[in-house]
Amino acid sequence: xxxxDEKITHMSHVLLKELKSRxxxxxxxxxxxxxxxxxxxxxxxxxxADEIDRMVRAKLQSYSKKLxxxxxxxxxxxxxxxKEEEKRRGRDI
Numbered sequence: 625x626x627x628x629d630e631k632i633t634h635m636s637h638v639l640l641k642e643l644k645s646r647x648x649x650x651x652x653x654x655x656x657x658x659x660x661x662x663x664x665x666x667x668x669x670x671x672x673a674d675e676i677d678r679m680v681r682a683k684l685q686s687y688s689k690k691l692x693x694x695x696x697x698x699x700x701x702x703x704x705x706x707k708e709e710e711k712r713r714g715r716d717i
Contacts, residue, residue: 626670636662672715680705 636659
């Protein structure tokens with residue numbers, strides 16, 4: 625699910641402000657550059673999540689037994705396959 629550029633920009637401002645207020649980072653670069661990198665990172669993470677979502681949905685649609693999206697069985701399998709793909713990509717937390 626892609627967010628609008630405005631929302632991502634807002635998130636980058638909020639995130640940088642919070643990191644600074646908690647003394648989790650020392651700002652040695654121009655804040656605009658830092659926010660730009662935060663925006664790039666958020667956008668890339670969202671693209672990867674969308675890619676995984678498409679892969680998982682395709683896998684679920686390929687089942688001979690048709691699963692209804694939103695059903696308990698579909699939800700369990702979706703989460704399972706999503707987590708497996710994240711792990712495969714080294715993104716599990």
